Amino acid sequence: MNLGELTEFGWIDRIRRAAERAGVPRHVVVGIGDDAAVLRPRAREDVVVSTDALVEDAHFRWRTDPGRQVGRRAVAASLSDLAAMGARPLGVTVAFAGPAELPVRRLDAVTAGLLDVCTRCDAPLVGGNVARARKTSLTVTALGAVRRGQALRRGSARVGDRLLVTGRLGEAALSRARAGRTGRVMHTPEPRLQAGQALARAAWAGACIDLSDGLVADLGHLLEASGVGARVAVADAPRRKGFDAACRRARLDPARTLLAGGEDYELLFTVRRHAPSVAVLARRLGVAVTEVGEIVARGLHIEGAAQTGRGGFRHF
Amino acid sequence: MNLGELTEFGWIDRIRRAAERAGVPRHVVVGIGDDAAVLRPRAREDVVVSTDALVEDAHFRWRTDPGRQVGRRAVAASLSDLAAMGARPLGVTVAFAGPAELPVRRLDAVTAGLLDVCTRCDAPLVGGNVARARKTSLTVTALGAVRRGQALRRGSARVGDRLLVTGRLGEAALSRARAGRTGRVMHTPEPRLQAGQALARAAWAGACIDLSDGLVADLGHLLEASGVGARVAVADAPRRKGFDAACRRARLDPARTLLAGGEDYELLFTVRRHAPSVAVLARRLGVAVTEVGEIVARGLHIEGAAQTGRGGFRHF
Numbered sequence: 001m002n003l004g005e006l007t008e009f010g011w012i013d014r015i016r017r018a019a020e021r022a023g024v025p026r027h028v029v030v031g032i033g034d035d036a037a038v039l040r041p042r043a044r045e046d047v048v049v050s051t052d053a054l055v056e057d058a059h060f061r062w063r064t065d066p067g068r069q070v071g072r073r074a075v076a077a078s079l080s081d082l083a084a085m086g087a088r089p090l091g092v093t094v095a096f097a098g099p100a101e102l103p104v105r106r107l108d109a110v111t112a113g114l115l116d117v118c119t120r121c122d123a124p125l126v127g128g129n130v131a132r133a134r135k136t137s138l139t140v141t142a143l144g145a146v147r148r149g150q151a152l153r154r155g156s157a158r159v160g161d162r163l164l165v166t167g168r169l170g171e172a173a174l175s176r177a178r179a180g181r182t183g184r185v186m187h188t189p190e191p192r193l194q195a196g197q198a199l200a201r202a203a204w205a206g207a208c209i210d211l212s213d214g215l216v217a218d219l220g221h222l223l224e225a226s227g228v229g230a231r232v233a234v235a236d237a238p239r240r241k242g243f244d245a246a247c248r249r250a251r252l253d254p255a256r257t258l259l260a261g262g263e264d265y266e267l268l269f270t271v272r273r274h275a276p277s278v279a280v281l282a283r284r285l286g287v288a289v290t291e292v293g294e295i296v297a298r299g300l301h302i303e304g305a306a307q308t309g310r311g312g313f314r315h316f
Numbered sequence: 317m318n319l320g321e322l323t324e325f326g327w328i329d330r331i332r333r334a335a336e337r338a339g340v341p342r343h344v345v346v347g348i349g350d351d352a353a354v355l356r357p358r359a360r361e362d363v364v365v366s367t368d369a370l371v372e373d374a375h376f377r378w379r380t381d382p383g384r385q386v387g388r389r390a391v392a393a394s395l396s397d398l399a400a401m402g403a404r405p406l407g408v409t410v411a412f413a414g415p416a417e418l419p420v421r422r423l424d425a426v427t428a429g430l431l432d433v434c435t436r437c438d439a440p441l442v443g444g445n446v447a448r449a450r451k452t453s454l455t456v457t458a459l460g461a462v463r464r465g466q467a468l469r470r471g472s473a474r475v476g477d478r479l480l481v482t483g484r485l486g487e488a489a490l491s492r493a494r495a496g497r498t499g500r501v502m503h504t505p506e507p508r509l510q511a512g513q514a515l516a517r518a519a520w521a522g523a524c525i526d527l528s529d530g531l532v533a534d535l536g537h538l539l540e541a542s543g544v545g546a547r548v549a550v551a552d553a554p555r556r557k558g559f560d561a562a563c564r565r566a567r568l569d570p571a572r573t574l575l576a577g578g579e580d581y582e583l584l585f586t587v588r589r590h591a592p593s594v595a596v597l598a599r600r601l602g603v604a605v606t607e608v609g610e611i612v613a614r615g616l617h618i619e620g621a622a623q624t625g626r627g628g629f630r631h632f
Contacts, residue, residue, distance in 0.1 A: 030401075030467060033470075033541070034471075035470065036401045037364070037366070038364050038401065039362065039363045039365065040362050041363060046345055046354045046355065046356050047354070047355045047363050048355075049365075049442065049443060050353070050409070051410075051445050052411075053411045053413060053447045056449075057449075081351040084351035084352070090363070095367045095411070097453060126365065127367060133374065134373075137413060141365070141367055142352075143363065144352070148356070151354045153346070154349075225349070225350070
């Protein structure tokens with residue numbers, strides 16, 4: 001059976017049942033099935049919203065990307081934006097477009113992937129849309145809540161701030177490059193929601209952005225919004241053991257992959273100079289953190305990457 | 317110049333400037349340009365969210381649909397879902413996907429259309445996404461707020477309720493049919509936001525749904541959710557003067573066009589029997605309303621449309 005035979009309503013019904021099986025938290029007043037979903041934030045909370053899309057051929061290919069991974073990545077990318085604002089998730093909506101020929105087992109795999117991340121991140125699937133299109137795309141809108149006035153911003157970095165990053169860089173880019181050989185993209189980003197929320201509560205927090213286009217490109221957005229510069233040491237960029245060798249086997253330049261790889265979905269953030277040590281920060285944020293540089297008055301000084309420049313991931 | 321030359325960031329910047337010129341209300345704490353937007357509902361409000369998509373070839377064609385109309389329809393469809401819940405808008409996000417060859421003047425026309433409706437409905441454009449795709453699509457997520465527990469539902473109709481509809485039916489379907497001759501689809505739906513909000517405040521309100529798939533199909537959803545039936549008279553369905561003749565000239569069956577036309581984006585709602593007269597209701601809701609039938613225990617009885625059945629608009 002395929003999407004055309006199942007029909008739009010058939011699939012929506014299937015998604016609804018899967019979402020209900022995954023569990024509906026109490027703050028969901030109305031879930032899937034009415035004209036809109038209704039969610040209840042706590043008193044004195046602001047609402048945070050971000051929309052992101054995963055498009056066939058631009059961001060994934062059915063040839064190399066398993067349906068479950070596609071679903072996971074779509075939700076993870078939007079939740080990562082909530083993490084970067086320090087918000088806790090209230091729910092997500094998913095607008096799916098795809099051809100009538102899409103097999104239902106692939107649709108079910110995508111749904112399972114969406115719900116994997118929804119469940120893990122406590123971000124219920126509360127609505128969406130299904131439409132026909134020649135190529136598949138998933139547009140995910142994530143809704144969150146943050147204590148009034150406490151949202152993390154890109155523009156809050158100050159000269160003297162320490163610059164840090166969560167987790168490890170370059171994994172997604174390396175996985176994509178390897179898919180040429182192994183045939184499958186297996187990397188799933190982990191939205192750093194707990195870390196973002198802990199950061200939003202901290203008095204020593206500065207600016208924050210999530211890494212979707214690569215460290216150098218996204219750092220550029222943070223610096224521009226803050227009106228400052230930064231000094232970054234490539235040697236300090238967090239990578240897993242054997243990363244450089246794995247890059248070279250995949251014909252990637254290790255420094256470029258770390259700095260401009262894209263789709264890392266780690267948080268890049270600054271803290272005031274008097275903030276706790278890296279070890280204490282890691283404990284507070286509940287995730288590995290690495291200090292990669294500092295905020296200076298102007299310019300972007302990258303030590304140890306002469307030819308890298310401001311590459312990033314350009315959609316056009 | 318086209319989208320590929322302008323680049324993703326170039327276009328986002330262009331949209332951001334246009335949105336800022338259109339005005340940013342005070343409840344927008346963070347608008348376009350950070351990882352996510354931040355909106356501030358009032359105390360004791362629930363948050364309402366709905367996502368809808370307009371897809372090239374499925375919902376519009378560049379050959380017959382002017383860019384400005386495409387933008388207007390995309391936003392109007394999502395805001396109509398807020399109207400059906402009785403919510404006031406907080407903001408919208410737009411995920412745009414399209415080919416690199418799209419001329420910038422068409423992109424600007426789409427943006428102008430989006431902002432036409434955003435401005436008219438006090439629903440600021442607060443974020444979104446731009447991605448490359450072979451065909452164009454616009455996925456709009458509308459965010460709104462409604463007093464806690466007051467959201468209108470599909471499932472609140474009771475036997476004995478009067479069944480009413482706002483505005484006129486069949487206009488969108490007629491306009492689409494005529495576009496074959498005139499070359500242009502000129503109909504813009506009007507989200508019934510004021511009417512929905514007034515209804516949500518009224519003690520005599522029953523169920524509510526917006527008409528996207530056609531009166532019969534959407535009434536079916538309302539009846540199913542409420543566990544009731546309805547009696548509807550085609551002769552009472554509101555249409556403009558000369559509608560039946562215009563349908564016949566466009567080779568459409570008038571009754572079928574009224575009942576299954578789709579994309580009307582009027583509100584179909586029920587009120588308790590003791591609610592005010594139609595004239596008073598129209599004044600309270602600020603829009604023309606017509607009584608088209610009543611809620612009965614079971615079945616869907618359509619008087620005056622033997623061959624119509626439950627057609628509606630199927631996406632697959």
